[in-house]
Amino acid sequence: MSIVLHIPHASKHIPNEYIKYFNLSKKDLEIELLKMTDHFTDELFDVLGDNIHQLKFPMSRLLVDVERFEKDELEPMSKVGMGCIYKKTHDGNSLKNDEHIKDELINKFYKTHHENFSKIVDKKLIENNKVIIIDCHSFPKYPLPYELNQVMNRPEICIGTDNFHTSEKLRNLFGELFKKSNFTVKYNAPFKGSIVPLKFYNKEKRVQSVMIELRRDLYMNEDTGQKNIKFLKIKKTLIKLIENIKS
Secondary structure (H helix, E strand, O other): OEEEEEEOOOOOOOOHHHHOOEOOOHHHHHHHHHHHOOOOHHHHOOOOOOOEEEEEOOOOOOOOOOOOOOOHHHOHHHHHOEOOOEOEOOOOOEOEOOHHHHHHHHHHHHHHHHHHHHHHHHHHHHHHOOEEEEEEEEEOOOOOOOOOOOOOOOOOEEEEOOOOOOOHHHHHHHHHHHHHOOOOEEEOOOOOOOOOOOOOOOOOOOEEEEEEEEEHHHOEEOOOOEEOOOHHHHHHHHHHHHHHHHO
16 A cells, blocks of 8 residues: 655745736735645645655645635636636735636646646556545634634544545544544544545555644644644644554
8 A cells, every 4th residue: 555645735936027016015925825835734734654655746735725726617716716717815816917828827736736747646546556635734723804614613633534435434533533632623624525546546555545734723823824833742643643654
């Protein structure tokens, strides 16, 4: 079995050549990055080991969101201006004017990432006959205005599942491991689903997928973007959980 850690929203990087398309001041862009980035998920899910592969998208989701469907008609979040190319900020203001470079962004970043993702899963499936994708995210303690689920009482851990690609065994295993570590857990709330490359989606049961969403106040100060004293404890817990899954 191989594990692929998919980390789409950890980066804050926006190449200088694209900054001019943003409608925000430097300060407001920093605020938007603070609100929207899954801070430090690349560090928290930095798990070493045989048959564990980490795939991080190197750009900010504000430029391109590889977790969304490419086609707006398939993507529910496009209704609030947040398809794979965001038009709106977290609070509904205009983010950027990039309609004329949308195809460039999709071809250069979105499609490249998904082609790479598919190749990695394909290779690991051939090598080990089973792949578990862990879709690695974080979320704010309180819902942002754009979010579809505005329930204020949020769990510390959200586990997202897919009807075809998340077995009941995998779902329950992650849930019980987090509960044993004294975290509050909900399934598919406030966020649902888990990513699978389209090549395998609803076709290949040997590709399993589960999304892990960490509430950010567990490991950082959401106002400053700085790690808190519990950061290393959370990281060690995640390493232990993933090692348990692998064994």
